[in-house]
Amino acid sequence: MRRRSSLAASPVLIGAAAVLLALVAVVLAYNANRGLPFVRTYDVRIQLPGAQNVLPGNDVRLGGARVGQVADVVPTTDRRTGRIIATLELRLDGGAGPLPRDTTVLVRSRSALGLKYVELTRGRSRATLPPGGTLPLRQARVEPVDLDQITARFDDRTRRAYRTGNRALGDGLAGRGRDLGEAVDRFGPLLERLAPVMANLADPGTGLSATIDGLGRTADEVAPVAGVQASLLRRLQGTLDALADVADPELQDAVAAGVPLQESVASRLPAQRPFLRRTRRLLNDLRPGLRALRVAAPDLAAALRRGTTTVPRIPQLNGRLDSALASLDELSKDPLTARSLGAQVRAATVLRPVLDQLTPAQATCNAITLFGRNLANHLSEGNRYGTWERILFMLAPQQTTPSARPAADLNYAPYPNAGQAGGPVECESGNEPYAPAGRIGNVPGNQGTTVDRGPGLERR
Template sequence: MSTAPRRRSRSSLAANPTLIGAATILIVVVTVILAYNANSGLPFVRTYDVSVELRDGQNLVPGNDVRLGGARIGQVADVVPRMERDGRVIAVARLKLDRNASPLPVDTTVLVRPRSALGLKYVELTRGPSSEDLPEGGTLPLRQAVVEPVDVDQVTAAFDAPTRRAFQVGNRELGNALAGRGEDLSTAIASLPVLLERLRPVMANLADPATGLVATIDAFRRTAGEVAPVAEGQATLIRHLDGTLGALQAVARPYLADAIATGVPLQETVQRDLPATRPTLRETGRLLAELRPGVRALRRAAPDLAAAVRQGTRTVVRLPQLNERLRAGLGSIERLGTDPAVLKGLQRTTRANQVLQPTLDQLTPTQVVCNYVTLFARNLANHLSEGNRFGTWERALLILSTDQILPTAKPAGALHYNAYPNTGQAGADQECEAGNEGFRGDRLIGNVPGSQGVQTDRSIGLERRP
C-alpha cells in the first residue's frame, strides 16, 4: 500500500482574523496617542525651546500658537507662575519653536494678542536688532514683554450681567440703525475733519484768557445776582399785565382788526402828502408790502391769538414760582463761573481734538472708500447678538488642510495669508482688498495681484468673487 505525501497547510496573515484585528487595534492606538500628543509636539521632531516672562498668564494655555511675522513657528508648551524676590508673581511660558525659527536675538520682544473674539490668544514674537543670539533653553526677560492691548472681553468683564445685556441690546440696535446707511455715515465722517479744523481755532479762542470768557461768566453771575432781589417785582409786573391783555381781548374784533386792515391805506396817504420824506417812506412801503400777507393772516388769526392770550394769563400767574426755582439754576451758573476747572476742561478738549485728528485722517478714507466701519459695527452686533443668560456664542466651520496645521519648514503650497490688506487707507492702492480676495489655488502671501475694486456690501455681506 502506497501513501501520497501530505501537503503542509500554510496560513497567511490575510487569512487570520485575529492577527488582522490586533494590527488594526495597534494602528488605532498609535494614531490616538499621536493625536493626543499633537498639542505638545510630535515625537522625534526636534524643537528650539525658549522661555518668556509675562506680567500674568493672560489666558494663555498650552497649545496656543506662537507666531513670528504672522507665520506660525511653534506653540506654547506650558505656563507656570513664579514668585519674584519683591513678592510679585509673574508667569513664565515655555515655548516649543520650529528649528527653522532659531536663533532668536536676545532683544526679541513678546506680545500676547487675541486670535478671536472668544478669548483665544497667541504669542507674537518680534525680532530685535541685536546680533547676539538667544541660546536654546534661554529666557526672554519681563522687560521685553510688550504691554498687551485691552481685549473686548476684558472691557465687558468689568460690567455686571444686566449691563452686559444692555450692551448687547445697544449693539444690536446700533447695527440695525447703521444698516443701509453707509453713504450717510461716510458723508458725516468725511465732514468731520472740516468740522474739527474749524472747531480748533474756536476752542483755542475760548481757552485763551484774552477772550475774557471767565469774566463774561462772572458778569452773568453778577447780573443774576442783581435780578434775583427784584424777582418779586417782575412777577407783580407780569401779573398786572393780565388786566391789560384782558382789556385788549375785548376790542380785538372788530376794532384792532379794522385798525390793522386800514393801516396800508394810511401809509399810502402819508406817502403822497409827505414828499419830503419820500426816500424813507419808499423803504417803509417796501417793508409793509412784504408784511402785507402776514397782516392779512393776522386778521384771520386774531381769535386764535385771543385764546392764546387767555391761556397765557394762567402761565403768568405761575411765573413767581418759576423765578423761585431759577435761584438754584443761577447759583449753579455762579459756581460754574468761579470754577477754575472750566478753563482746564476747555484746554483738554482742545487737546483731545488734536489727538483725534490723525486717527480720523486714517479712518475717513477707510470708511469713505470701502465702508468698513459700517460693516464692522453691523458684524459686531451680529456677533454678540445671539446667546442666553450664560453668555453669547458664535458658529464656526473649520476647513482644515493638513499641510497648514502641522509644523513645516516652509509655507504650505496653497496657503493664502494677507496680514495688511489694502483698505483704501492713505498711501496704499485705492482698492478694498479685505473680504474680496479670490482663491487662486496656489500659495499667495500678501495682496492679490491686480485691483479688487472698491465695491463692498452695504447691508447683507461682502461681495463674493469666484
C-alpha cells in the first residue's frame, strides 16, 4: 500500500503522462484534416477543368450531408486534349460508398468569402466505382457563376462605382421596410399574370431569339453614334426639368387616365393575334420582293418619270379604243367567228407536233431563217438557163448502179440533232465532220451551235 501511493504521488510520472496526452492531442489535431485514425474510409479521385479555389480540407457533400473532405489537389494532363486539369483526391466516409460510375461532380460556393465544397450527385448506373477509382472529366458539371466571380472581372473604377451604387441603394431602402413588404405582397398578382407572358416568350413560335438578334444588329448600327446619343440624354435633363413643374397634377392625371386605355388594349390584343400572325407571314413573304425592289428601284423611278408624259395621252387612247372595242364586239357576235376560232384550234392541234420540232431548231440553230434565206437565193439567182434551184444527185464512184448496200464511205444523218427535247444542244446539220470509213446516224460528241450569222440572220 505504501508503494502504490508513492507512485501516484510521483511528480515525474504525472508530468510524463501529461506530456504524452498533449502529444497525442497535437497529432490528432494535426491529422484532423486528413481524417481520424483507425476509421475506415472510401477514397476516390475526380477530375475537374480547374481547381476553382478548392483546397485540401474542403468539405465533400452528398445530398447536402457532409460525407468526407478533399485530401489533395494535384494538377494533371488530360490524355485526350493535352490540357492541364485538376485531379482531386477525396477521402469519404466508408458508409458513403460505393458510388455509381455515372456520379456527377459540381463545385459550389459555401459562403460569400469564396469557400468552396464539392457536391456529388449519385447516378443510376449499377456499376460502381472501386476504391481508388476516378470519375472522368466528362462527369464534371459546369459551376454556376458566383457573385465574387462577377465582381472579380471589374476594374478599380468599376468597383468604386459599384460600391457607390450599393451605398446609394442602401440609403434609398433604409427605413422603407413596410413599403418593401407591401410591394412584395403586390408582386403576387403580377407574377401570376407574368407566367403566361413568359410561356409565350419561351415558345419557339414567338421568335424571341430572332428579335434579340435584331436588337444586336440594331445596337451595332447605333454604336458608331453613341456619343451623339449620350449628348441627347444629357440634353434630356432640361426637358425633364420642365416636365417636373407640371408633374403634379397634370402628368398624374394623364397616367391615371391611361389605365383604362391599357386595360382596353390588353383585352383586345388577344383578338388581334390571328391578324398579327397573318401580317407577320405576309411580311416574311414580301421580304424577297422588297430585297429585289432595292435593286429595281432606279428602273422603276425612270419608268415612273416616263409615265408622267404618257398618262396625259391615255384619254386619247380611250377614245380610239371605243371604236376598236365596238368592232370587236360586233366580230364576237358574228356566227362565223366561232367557226373560225374552232378551225384555228384544230389547225393548232395538227401543227403542234411540227412546232414542237421546229421551235427548238429555230431557237438553237436559226434553222427557219437560214432555210428561207437559202431558198430565196436559189429561186432568185441563176443564168439564162434558169435559177440555181435544180436537183443534182451526188453519187459515190463505186455505186453508180443500184446496190443492196450503202456506199462504204457514205456520211448521212437522217435526223440531225438541232436542240430537240431530250437531245444534246447542238447544230449537227452542216457542222458534222466527214468520216472516210462512212457513217450513218448522228455524229458522236457535240458539234456546237455555230451557224451562219450573216447580216440580218443574227440569232438574238
